Amino acid sequence: MKFSLNVDHVATLRNARGETQPDPVTFALMAEQFGVDGIVVHLREDRRHINDRDVRLLRELITTKLDLEMAAEDEIIKIACELQPELATLVPEKRQELTTEGGLNVLDNLERLKDTIQELHSYNIPVSLFIEPDINQIDASADINADIIEIHTGNYANAPTVEEMIEEMERIRTAAKHAKRIGLGVNAGHGLNYNNMKEFTLIDEIDEVSIGQAVIARSIFVGIEKAIKEMSQLINTKIS
């Protein structure tokens, strides 16, 4: 399983004072040195964390791969086509939300998403759709030519009881197996942390996890190298 690091919240901290530090680009370059497999950033329409300068510099400087999270909006699609990230992950975006709150409703937005995927494909950009672990959403994603799905793991991470956590994990496992069976790549993310990550190592169908908040937060206490290496070790150690 690969580990992609989302550095949005380094930019959140920088922007809190409107100054230049901490720099998410520097953080990403250091993270690469400590072994992450890719860098993820969400270029939001309101630019509340990552901005155009960040994404352009990352495109130029990182040596792993760039996963650009984005809404299916014309302005951002244009930037993606110019920058040609190794992956574009389409997510729903609401201005009021603190973070992405759930998966895309692919079934209700088939035409818009299909056109966006087609446009990104015309620039040789593979496309992932961030969706709930739901068979109908997965089938719809395949129908409109998505390459990968990213399964939203927020309901698992925030489950109020152990029973609900186990149930949600079962949904994720079933969804991952189904997606793989029909030829989609499978990523997962949102709310994964040092305590809830281990179970995921049992799902062989998940190719990659995308983790931000937990690693950025831990790096404040233990440093970037230790925070990244601890998470890499969790991801690469299969529990039995």
Ligand code: PXP
């Ligand atoms: N995947 C997607 C699609 C996201 O929107 C986010 C949050 O930006 C993440 C993964 C990472 O979530 P977290 O910061 O909770 O690890």
